Amino acid sequence: MEDSSNKSVGIYVRVSTDEQAKEGYSISAQKEKLKAYCVSQGWASFKFYVDEGKSAKDTHRPSLELLLRHIEQGIIDTVLVYRLDRLTRSVRDLYTLLDYFDKYNAVFRSATEVYDTGSATGRLFITLVAAMAQWERENLGERVKMGQNEKARQGQFSAPAPFGFIKKGKSLVKNHEQGEILLEIIDKVKKGYSTRQIANYLDDSGILPRRGYRWHPGTILTLLKNPILYGSFRWGDEIIEDTHEGYISKDEFNHLQEILKERSIVKKRDSYSVFIFQSKIICASCGNRLASERSGYLRKKDKKYVENINYRCQTCAQNRHPSIMGSEKKFQKALVKYMQNVTPKLEPVIPEEKKHDYEKVHQKILKLEKQRKKYQKAWSLDLMTDEEFEQLMYETKKALKSAQNELAEAHSSEYQNSQIDIERAKEIVKMFNENWSVLTNEEKRSIVQELIKHINFTKEDGEIIITHIEFY
Template sequence: MRVSLYIRVSTDEQAKEGFSIPAQKERLTQYVQSQDWDIFDYYIEEGVSAKDTNRPELQRMMHDISSRKVDIVLVYRLDRLTRSVLDLYQLLQDFEKYDVKFKSATEVYDTTSAIGRLFLTLVAALAQWERENLAERVRFGMEQMVRQAKRPGAPPPFGFELVDQKLVVNEKEAIVVRYIYDRYLQGAGMVSIAVECNQLGYRTKKGNEFKRTAIFDILNNPAYYGSLRWNYKEYGNGTKINAPEDWILLEGVYPTIIEKETFEQAQLIMQRKRPMHPRQVTSTYVFSGLLRCARCGSSMVGHTISKKSGYVIRQYLCQNVKLKKCDCPALTDYFVEEAFTEKLDEMSDSYSTVAQSTRKTPQKKERLEHELLEAELQKMNDRRKRLQIAFSEGLIELEELRERIGELREKETSIKQKLESYNVQEKALSKEDLIEIIMNTRRVWPYASPEEKKHMAYLLVKRMVVDLPDEQRKNRKNKKVEIIELAFN
């Protein structure tokens, strides 16, 4: 076991007996020797407080832990590592993440034992209690600020600047805000407004191009007609996180950029559009969430076109096409499905009967090797026990015991690594199993409903990158969609 020894003294503890660096170092070294562990490194903090985890040697140790160079962290006392319950809980979480044990040389804090794990549970409970108390105090303070018409933190929204903790209008950005509301009331969609803003050279407060989410946030923020809203959040589809009785709205707090009536008209338009959310329209698209554009890498979503004659065209459209950042043509769902089934046929045909007849032979050989390795591992455990008995009876010396135990550990490590590689191979889906699933999917595909096809596609496919070559765009009757990449789960 590779052990890191963490040693710390703060300025006022330099002269205290038992806390000096040499004393801690000697005691910890003796402890490691008694446990037959290996010292990986010493991490010594001299004259450093434990008020937080921003300590050079502690950070160096955490880097070695994340690099999986350490198995155990050993300290003289718990307060050498930290004096904060929250910091301790976070450190123990990090240790657990990298399978590192924690132990104190003078206390019962040992995560390798049952009582040590009980301690960890108690620390977690204390940390949660402290976090919840802190959250309640912060929430109460913010609510009091809001009721006093004071802004409870957060960066200023687009259109405003923060001066002496108060919002003042940024006239350049305010022009963009008014333009967005005017265009939305004229019937333009959020994506179209984002494209127009970008073409006019407008940028967000961070200097980025406008997207639909930025337009949505502006159209839903009552700060633009002077109101302070707190503890209210809404998703893009209109779903509220907090109930109305939980949030606060105070009017006349900020300087105005638009009229209240303008804001309310925009909200009415948004409410009328919500019943026709795209997710409801495209819920039966077989490959939604799986398709990627071969030209730009963006996802492709379902898109429906209704003709006056009543004829409906179902397509997949690259999302960057809407933002005029990609020239990928719309792909009719029928041609995408046809390309998918043809790809399944190709894979099924390429699987020869010769490969099927020989598939079980290597599997039997691997199982036999697996059983032999497990038997050898059991023999190693028996030898270890016999050596310990021989040492206790005085038949061999300590140095010989350590040497022979070390040899056994090296062999055990090699055997365990081989066993793990076999376990990974057994869990992974073999090529033969994948082909069998593909053949079964292709067999029932013509008889499945759109919902069943979508379910099968999601179980089988992880990602499908598609494109329509330019020469195929003029072919109206039999377009050939190309599948550039087909990745399976």
Template sequence: MKAAIYNRVSKDEQFREGYSIESQKEHCISFTKSQKWLVYDTYVEEGVSAKNLNRPAIQALIADAKEHKFEVVVFYKLDRLVRSVRDLDDLLKLFDENNIAIRSVTEPFDTTTAIGRFLITLVAAIAQWERETISERVVVNMTKKAMLGERNGGKPPFGYEYINGELVIKEEEARFVRDIFRLYNNGKGMRTIALFLNQFGIKKDIRTIGKMLDNPVYTGKLRWGNNSKLDVIVSEDIKHPTIIDEDIFNLTQQYRKLRTVEGKKATSPFHFSGVLRCARCGSALSGYTKKSRGSKHYICIAKKNSGTCDLPMFTEKALTTEFFLNLSADDPERFFQLSQEDLKAHPIEQQDQSLKIDELKKELAAIKTRKKTWLMALGNQVISQEEYLEMTQEDTKKETILSEELNNVVEDYSPLDYESVISLLNNISDMWESANDFEKKSFINELFETITVDIPSEYKRAPGKSPSVIIERFKLK
């Protein structure tokens, strides 16, 4: 009779309970010899949990069982094989279909009788309960550590290394972390960043780069629970040196949110795309780069797609010149004449909106405090994980609704009155000169809903001659 021997140990069981692979193997081989069975093969899994059957060795054993390569499976103890009643049931059905018996070295199971099958199922249920209890304890302890600002182990983030259990900057990687944030904040896409890193032999895909850009660990903070059902914990206690300044990180998060919402409209290299409208046909204008000159132009999409509009193509340089002429602080009246909103005659009443914003912020703060209290109760083992989820479920729903309402109110809360416009006109020139493409693009799209443009009627197309631009009117957001 051929026997398949299965041995397994998780990462901590060898030290906690003495379930070493060698010890299991010796017991199983001795047992097999005592039964005068031949050992077909030994299936070993080291450092692997038995939470499911998605394990390389157990899958190899299942495949060989289906091909009838052995008649009995030998293991040291049932919880080495499975820790789930469902998984045990699936294996028993598979073994029965292929006339394969199972034998535990330390437990007297006889799966040929009803009582034997009941007892083995009962033992599997106890093993499952034990695994879930251990899992709950681990979650509680890890939550408590995170709340105290301590790391829960794991691989150090790119840019750091562990020295004596502490995160320390690894400069040969940290300089690329700074490059990632710098390139992203300068308007580069994640695919471009991935190609940049690849030139230096650093393999990072777009998803990984996105996670790095969102990770507050680079500002010296600690985050835990980001991929779990529990609330994310971000410790404000600085426990390790920073690679990225918090202002830079916050700016990155603003850009991340904007790019998620606006997509290509917010990230294209054309500063005015998305807001320009043709005065002749009402169509939008799209950006176009002349590769021979490397210059940026705008063209009416009605002309581009169907030739039904006669608005000549013009350069972004010409549009920018006219734009600043109309945004001059020396002549603010020109700005108001072109605006489709009379800001001087219609000052915005903001008091009610301000009070509403304060009220919503107070409600959100109260929910945050309440959820933190429940989290502390979880960390102190006063309540279970299930109780915590149940108690915070309603608060989480309400928090989502209030946050959405607050965002809507803030969007409608426009501080752009007459005095604000004058201040804007005084500072726009300096801001524009120092801003990158992405910041210029963001400014235009956040301030203007539409800018309607035309070309002087006397313009005659000629080689090397680019038309000037007329801004007829614009609408503020």
């Protein structure tokens, strides 16, 4: 007779979120019943392997994988579950698991079903039960899908309403406030605006998308390609026609798709852009660096794709602050104007690491001057002798002169360094003014990236004005 007390039982517990809500298969409930089952069988040695919130669609579950390793290592010789579907819902996976158990001499048990995997008949029976359960689930899934397909063909919209619409029962109706924005988006596409430009325009106008806090070009494109616009909707690979009132006709929708397709083809032919000022321009509002953005439009007169490069503060945009932006053309124009008018000035440039030392010397000078005034006052009030006064004034004068000389020498050195920097700045300005107009965009980018540390600017009446450039 089998000695049940020597069994080492691996209790496998699994529950998905949906099952727990619908059927009450909570982890604690399963553990309590399975522990009681072990006691009733006289199994004293058992260990729980719990996969919470995991589906049984496959065997890639952390605790199940650990259980299988322990079976292979001989730690576990019996597998116990509350019900077969806690272990798997797939006939193929069941075959694999039963073979695995058999290979390492492990027995499978269910607390609520009578299965004996120790015999061929028992293994056949458990496989048939699993096959019937899988067939029932798949058959139910097919019936549900057929019902959903039929509802879709009747014009019932089961998904959340897209931008521009609201749901009334199972039907879509226009959201007139969002509809005006939708028509404006379509109009801008026809005028040549890119999806990037439209997204920026909507963000800057304070218009929120259906979800999230900012628009993306991909969101705009998905919206423009949706047959919802002309009164139909897509269900799988099928278009269900005439389900609701649209914003444009089907012919207008098809024309819109042609514009988008033609633009994407032209864009693919020349997808390389040179961002001259990349990571160099400082936002006047928040101090972060402006991001570079590429957009474009299809020119109507010659069907040529015209590219636009803009610089825009993403930090301000994400925080829903008005973001100052400008095109690369405007920044180039502002740079030329700045370089034509800039006059390098001779100013001592004190390195950051030396500023603290200079401040200490300066404070020392102030302290000595203050001491000398105190000595003079004390001497005038006959609080010290003439000899004491002369000695203190001599000592402080000597210390003061030493500190002043130290500061003067440091400034002289920095002025010499500044002179070198000024000569270099003059060379940069001269070279720029002589060559900028004939350089390619790649060459312009190389100069900016190599010579300029950052650019500060402001914007007045739509014009970019560069206020300061720091060179390397």
